[in-house]
């Protein structure tokens with residue numbers, strides 16, 4: 001087994017969606033070597049090889065993998081946090097086992113769609129502090145080059161750091 005254990009180290013209320021949680025979990029082993037293979041097998045992955053960070057979604061859950069830990073937003077509950085952690089561990093180990101049949105991808109993936117960006121935004125409909133009616137409209141403007149991440153003040157507020165890091169990676173391919 002490549003990754004022996006994954007341990008949840010913190011749980012907090014989700015800032016994006018009420019009644020959901022966010023959590024952080026530590027890996028027992030460094031997964032850096034598997035990240036390019038995960039980038040190849042996960043269809044919605046956004047990967048920065050130099051920064052060693054890979055973002056993806058599982059249903060509505062927002063998952064960001066680093067060499068030694070993972071952060072997840074929009075998890076359903078603490079039980080779901082444990083199930084999602086087990087799923088991530090299995091995904092990493094399966095990808096490692098299958099690596100000889102997989103062509104690793106080291107560069108970033110294609111441009112994110114407005115819907116993908118929207119999933120990682122604060123989704124405070126009606127806030128409009130960016131000048132747009134909705135977060136989805138803001139995401140569409142970002143893809144078209146009409147808005148920049150800096151123009152959503154909410155995502156820069158404390159507590160949104162994990163979402164912000166993933167969004168920065170995502171939108172870096174838009175410039």
Ligand code: SF4
Pocket residue numbers: 121122123124125126127128129130131132133134135138151152153154155
């Ligand atoms: S400022 Fe941010 S949270 Fe508010 S509507 Fe715009 S994108 Fe959404």
